[in-house]
Amino acid sequence: MTRGDRLLIAALACLALVAWPLASAVAGGRAGQVVMSTAEGETVVPLSVDATYEVQGTAGIVTVEVHDGTVRVVRSDCPDHTCVRTGAVSTAGSVIACVPNGVVLRVGGEGGDGLDARIR
Amino acid sequence: MGSTLASARRGVSVGMSRELTVTAGLLAVACVLGLLEAALPGIPFAPWLRLGFANIAVVVALAVSGGRMALAVSLGRVVIVGVAAGTLGSPVFVIGGAGALASLAVMWALSRVGDAFSPVGWSAAGAAAHMLAQFLAASAVLGSWGILTLAPVSMLLALPLGALTGALARTIVSRLRIC
Numbered sequence: 464m465t466r467g468d469r470l471l472i473a474a475l476a477c478l479a480l481v482a483w484p485l486a487s488a489v490a491g492g493r494a495g496q497v498v499m500s501t502a503e504g505e506t507v508v509p510l511s512v513d514a515t516y517e518v519q520g521t522a523g524i525v526t527v528e529v530h531d532g533t534v535r536v537v538r539s540d541c542p543d544h545t546c547v548r549t550g551a552v553s554t555a556g557s558v559i560a561c562v563p564n565g566v567v568l569r570v571g572g573e574g575g576d577g578l579d580a581r582i583r
Numbered sequence: 584m585g586s587t588l589a590s591a592r593r594g595v596s597v598g599m600s601r602e603l604t605v606t607a608g609l610l611a612v613a614c615v616l617g618l619l620e621a622a623l624p625g626i627p628f629a630p631w632l633r634l635g636f637a638n639i640a641v642v643v644a645l646a647v648s649g650g651r652m653a654l655a656v657s658l659g660r661v662v663i664v665g666v667a668a669g670t671l672g673s674p675v676f677v678i679g680g681a682g683a684l685a686s687l688a689v690m691w692a693l694s695r696v697g698d699a700f701s702p703v704g705w706s707a708a709g710a711a712a713h714m715l716a717q718f719l720a721a722s723a724v725l726g727s728w729g730i731l732t733l734a735p736v737s738m739l740l741a742l743p744l745g746a747l748t749g750a751l752a753r754t755i756v757s758r759l760r761i762c
Binding site for chain 2: 465467472476478479480482483502542545548556558562563565567569
């Protein structure tokens with residue numbers, strides 16, 4: 464490992480650390496809703512209501528479960544099941560993606576209650 | 584005169600067949616490492632994160648020969664694993680291909696700037712580029728920018744994994760006389 468390697472790795476790590484909150488802020492929004500985007504468009508559902516949704520993906524059906532303020536993919540017609548293994552997410556900005564199905568689930572979302580920001 | 588030409592030709596063809604053999608061997612290693620890794624269970628909460636051991640073969644190709652051999656190993660692997668996994672032409676294939684190409688471009692550029700960077704640095708930066716390109720490609724394919732929120736944390740995790748695979752590749756290059 465050369466000096467150049469160490470500097471390069473440190474610089475890239477700093478870049479990623481700076482980009483982290485920025486990326487979350489851009490896509491963030493408020494928690495409390497789940498934006499389900501598919502090839503056809505976006506559907507927004509509340510995170511506070513326990514329910515199961517059958518989302519039509521490009522490779523089959525993705526079964527999404529909202530339970531206790533968390534969202535997860537229970538079942539999916541895709542080969543690798545990365546979406547299922549991601550498990551349950553609940554914080555704003557969290558993402559579950561099923562790439563073969565073209566389905567992205569995101570906690571948060573724009574609009575919402577009409578406030579620009581909320582300080583707790 | 585004639586015999587000189589013949590031996591010169593033979594010299595060229597021996598060099599080319601050796602390069603072809605090494606490329607084929609590294610390509611086979613890359614495919615096996617990639618398929619083995621795909622069979623491992625992912626990490627909970629980050630199942631999209633891979634160790635990237637197939638990149639060892641690409642880094643070795645870059646170190647012993649150069650960009651051309653590394654490109655053959657990298658693209659060859661993406662296509663062969665795509666055929667084997669049945670994902671050829673699917674979104675997964677496009678995203679993986681974008682990552683592989685971006686990673687190779689960065690590693691090749693770093694390998695060209697002299698002795699400032701070793702395979703450890705090439706591989707770490709290549710892994711970060713792989714992640715960034717994958718998430719950009721995934722955003723384009725899925726038509727949703729939300730997935731980019733995962734990019735910074737993935738890049739951060741990719742750096743030590745890339746450095747590890749780079750160190751393994753460097754060890755292989757220094758222990759084996761491949762070319």
